[in-house]
Amino acid sequence: xxxxxxxxxxxxxxxxxxxxxxxxxxxxxxxxxxxxxxxxxxxxxxxxxxxxxxxxxxxxxxxxxxxxxxxxxxxxxxxxxxxxxxxxxxxxxxxxxxxxxxxxxxxxxxxxxxxxxxxxxxxxxxxxxxxxxxxxxxxxxxxxxxxxxxxxxxxxxxxxxxxxxxxxxxxxxxxxxxxxxxxxxxxxxxxxxxxxxxxxxxxxxxxxxxxxxxxxxxxxxxxxxxxxxxxxxxxxxxxxxxxxxxxxxxxxxxxxxxxxxxxxxxxxxxxxxxxxxxxxxxxxxxxxxxxxxxxxxxxxxxxxxxxx
Amino acid sequence: xxxxxxxxxxxxxxxxxxxxxxxxxxxxxxxxxxxxxxxxxxxxxxxxxxxxxxxxxxxxxxxxxxxxxxxxxxxxxxxxxxxxxxxxxxxxxxxxxxxxxxxxxxxxxxxxxxxxxxxxxxxxxxxxxxxxxxxxxxxxxxxxxxxxxxxxxxxxxxxxxxxxxxxxxxxxxxxxxxxxxxxxxxxxxxxxxxxxxxxxxxxxxxxxxxxxxxxxxxxxxxxxxxxx
Numbered sequence: 001x002x003x004x005x006x007x008x009x010x011x012x013x014x015x016x017x018x019x020x021x022x023x024x025x026x027x028x029x030x031x032x033x034x035x036x037x038x039x040x041x042x043x044x045x046x047x048x049x050x051x052x053x054x055x056x057x058x059x060x061x062x063x064x065x066x067x068x069x070x071x072x073x074x075x076x077x078x079x080x081x082x083x084x085x086x087x088x089x090x091x092x093x094x095x096x097x098x099x100x101x102x103x104x105x106x107x108x109x110x111x112x113x114x115x116x117x118x119x120x121x122x123x124x125x126x127x128x129x130x131x132x133x134x135x136x137x138x139x140x141x142x143x144x145x146x147x148x149x150x151x152x153x154x155x156x157x158x159x160x161x162x163x164x165x166x167x168x169x170x171x172x173x174x175x176x177x178x179x180x181x182x183x184x185x186x187x188x189x190x191x192x193x194x195x196x197x198x199x200x201x202x203x204x205x206x207x208x209x210x211x212x213x214x215x216x217x218x219x220x221x222x223x224x225x226x227x228x229x230x231x232x233x234x235x236x237x238x239x240x241x242x243x244x245x246x247x248x249x250x251x252x253x254x255x256x257x258x259x260x261x262x263x264x265x266x267x268x269x270x271x272x273x274x275x276x277x278x279x280x281x282x283x284x285x286x287x288x289x290x291x292x293x294x295x296x297x298x299x300x301x302x303x304x305x306x307x308x
Numbered sequence: 309x310x311x312x313x314x315x316x317x318x319x320x321x322x323x324x325x326x327x328x329x330x331x332x333x334x335x336x337x338x339x340x341x342x343x344x345x346x347x348x349x350x351x352x353x354x355x356x357x358x359x360x361x362x363x364x365x366x367x368x369x370x371x372x373x374x375x376x377x378x379x380x381x382x383x384x385x386x387x388x389x390x391x392x393x394x395x396x397x398x399x400x401x402x403x404x405x406x407x408x409x410x411x412x413x414x415x416x417x418x419x420x421x422x423x424x425x426x427x428x429x430x431x432x433x434x435x436x437x438x439x440x441x442x443x444x445x446x447x448x449x450x451x452x453x454x455x456x457x458x459x460x461x462x463x464x465x466x467x468x469x470x471x472x473x474x475x476x477x478x479x480x481x482x483x484x485x486x487x488x489x490x491x492x493x494x495x496x497x498x499x500x501x502x503x504x505x506x507x508x509x510x511x512x513x514x515x516x517x518x519x520x521x522x523x524x525x526x527x528x529x530x531x532x533x534x535x536x
Contacts, residue, residue, distance in 0.1 A: 175319070175358050175412070175447075177319050177356075177358055177414045177435075178316075178414065178434070178435070220316060222318055222319045222358060223450075224318065224319065224320060224321040224358070224450065224451075224454050225318060225454075226318060227316045227318050227319075263397070266397075266435065266437070267437055267438075270412065270414070270435045270437045271358075271360065271411075271412025271413070271414065271435065271436075271437040271439050271443065272412070272437075272439060272443055273443060273446050293446065294442060295442050295445065295446075296442070296445045296446040296448075296449045296450075296495075298445070298449060298492070298495050298496045299496065301449040301452065301453065301492060301495075302492050302493065302496055304453060305452055305453055305456050305488070305489060305492055306489070308453070308456045308457055308460050
């Protein structure tokens with residue numbers, strides 16, 4: 001089946017509940033745009049879909065992707081895809097805008113993903129800890145991280161089962177080539193549910209506050225081909241550097257300067273190889289486990305090198 | 309993936325012998341602040357490097373202000389590292405370190421032309437840290453692999469930087485591949501050695517005879533005649 005034909009059938013299917021339109025007719029219109037007018041297929045699909053939307057008097061977000069695909073949240077790697085999910089509502093967050101009715105985290109065995117539901121979609125409220133089948137949600141991408149948007153065509157079905165939520169764990173290995181600013185001994189906003197890192201004693205949300213000390217390292221692992229940004233939280237930082245919060249505070253107190261802590265940590269960890277595992281959050285891997293890869297297996301390296 | 313997130317330059321793995329030949333630099337755009345790349349002779353761009361070697365000498369070569377030069381040796385040659393007032397952490401590290409010591413360096417390639425027209429390649433360090441022998445060995449193995457991969461891809465169609473290397477240099481990537489293999493073979497023989505290599509050369513056959521079987525038939529030619 002040609003690509004055009006596939007697109008045509010998909011479009012016809014999307015409108016099957018609303019319009020009497022056959023795949024042949026859609027294909028003809030696509031073909032005209034693509035072959036006659038040299039319009040790229042994506043644009044042609046968009047334009048044909050829009051004209052049918054107009055015919056049907058529908059909004060774009062009312063349109064389901066006829067039989068959208070059932071996926072795991074960790075498989076989502078493309079913008080604007082219509083998908084079905086089988087997930088548990090892991091966490092609800094405070095919406096930052098009046099147009100948002102609910103925002104939070106959905107999870108399945110593969111990991112978690114952010115979701116947003118809008119007021120205009122008139123959807124029933126989701127409950128934390130409840131498992132759902134969500135059909136017809138749309139994927140969204142921002143700076144490399146993905147989320148899903150619920151819309152008015154989204155069907156929400158409560159299901160009566162427990163979903164074991166996974167942690168999107170990734171393993172990366174490489175040399176730690178940089179420790180970024182905002183590492184070492186830091187202060188966090190003490191306001192409830194706000195853990196933002198303070199810049200010069202200010203929280204970007206709550207202004208001047210009396211911060212609470214914490215430890216973390218934002219580092220870069222580099223294997224010579226790709227770079228991965230990783231975050232060690234307090235526990236992981238202590239394991240990595242052997243330096244605890246109290247020791248770090250004493251050190252900063254003695255030096256009258258908190259930056260000495262990150263410098264001291266850099267001495268211990270920069271230029272060493274690490275293998276870390278943890279969930280991916282945006283561009284960061286949050287380190288749950290780490291190990292020193294130890295002595296290199298030279299024999300294996302030789303065999304590998306000779307086979308290239 | 310999204311184009312909007314700023315991308316950090318990867319740190320290339322390259323041995324000193326190849327790095328010191330990477331005298332041709334270029335930018336990918338006309339933007340004033342466009343990153344400058346050194347062209348590796350095996351056909352790769354390099355805006356940052358990561359290497360581990362033995363600091364054998366350090367010297368303050370500055371006239372008014374401190375300006376430290378370090379010689380850092382790997383199995384194939386010597387990296388020259390320069391750190392002054394604009395690299396205060398690296399400079400103070402060089403001041404404090406006592407050679408010989410294994411060090412890991414993250415830094416940027418820099419070139420300058422001498423009076424006689426020779427182009428010298430050196431490293432402006434972002435960080436220098438003292439590391440152990442395991443880290444050094446891992447780097448040698450990793451760098452050998454990356455080097456051999458680059459040499460193997462040199463004749464690939466569409467290898468833009470290999471094409472550039474062919475135009476700008478008269479250097480055979482096979483040389484660097486041979487150096488990389490021989491570095492790896494040396495590693496195999498000296499398996500378990502510590503920093504000074506204290507006398508183990510005389511009698512290391514007993515320690516790893518399984519490994520030396522297929523690597524260096526007579527245990528003596530590893531540096532001179534690398535495998536084809």
